Amino acid sequence: MDSLALFGHPDSGHACKVALALSLAELSHRTVWVDIWADPSERPKEFLAASPFKEVPLLQIDGESYTQSGAILLEIATRYKCLGGETPAGLRRGRELLMWEANRIGMCLPQLKEARRVDGAGFPDGAIEWLRNRFDADAKNLAVLLGENPFFHGDRPGIGDCAIWGYTQWLDGAGVKPTPPMQDWLKRMRGLKAMKTPQEFFPRR
Numbered sequence: 248m249d250s251l252a253l254f255g256h257p258d259s260g261h262a263c264k265v266a267l268a269l270s271l272a273e274l275s276h277r278t279v280w281v282d283i284w285a286d287p288s289e290r291p292k293e294f295l296a297a298s299p300f301k302e303v304p305l306l307q308i309d310g311e312s313y314t315q316s317g318a319i320l321l322e323i324a325t326r327y328k329c330l331g332g333e334t335p336a337g338l339r340r341g342r343e344l345l346m347w348e349a350n351r352i353g354m355c356l357p358q359l360k361e362a363r364r365v366d367g368a369g370f371p372d373g374a375i376e377w378l379r380n381r382f383d384a385d386a387k388n389l390a391v392l393l394g395e396n397p398f399f400h401g402d403r404p405g406i407g408d409c410a411i412w413g414y415t416q417w418l419d420g421a422g423v424k425p426t427p428p429m430q431d432w433l434k435r436m437r438g439l440k441a442m443k444t445p446q447e448f449f450p451r452r
């Protein structure tokens with residue numbers, strides 16, 4: 248069995264994506280809580296040496312470091328043949344969902360969440376409206392991607408569901424409302440046995 252260590256923080260949707268994937272795939276791992284609000288120099292030495300931008304998530308597999316949440320999800324799916332990685336079609340679906348998430352809903356939601364945290368400070372005029380408009384378009388396309396399926400990968404959640412979950416778990420915090428299909432999917436995600444709160448995924452020890 249590989250030795251897995253996930254470095255993350257409960258406020259990081261990017262880190263939550265990976266934590267959820269490991270939980271769904273029942274891959275045993277240890278987590279390391281990294282203070283993303285502290286000066287980077289205060290983060291663990293092993294983390295600073297392995298994460299080029301000093302960002303979470305960082306996944307170490309047998310001591311080898313993997314960064315960028317989408318790339319980590321693909322590594323998990325292909326290496327452990329899970330969450331879409333069982334078949335070429337499932338993997339292709341995962342890649343498409345991950346690219347869409349990173350370019351679209353996973354771009355506007357973290358920014359909207361941050362804008363609320365800092366009360367708009369530093370966001371130029373019109374930026375928040377632009378992000379909200381993007382979210383409205385993304386919410387419509389999310390329903391297209393989901394179709395009639397319970398999850399983005401079909402009957403069971405895959406890496407695409409993990410990626411899209413990352414920041415849609417905080418719609419309130421981003422000041423936006425879910426569409427009915429999004430709401431229904433979120434409810435199914437929350438009902439998964441493997442689902443945890445961000446604090447449970449990344450306990451501070």
Ligand SMILES: N[C@@H](CCC(=O)N[C@@H](CS)C(=O)NCC(=O)O)C(=O)O
Nearest residue numbers: 259260261283302303304315316317
């Ligand atoms: N594109 C990266 C984004 C990672 C990222 O933005 N991480 C943030 C938390 S969500 C972070 O570590 N911030 C701390 C810092 O920049 O000092 C991914 O998908 O993994």
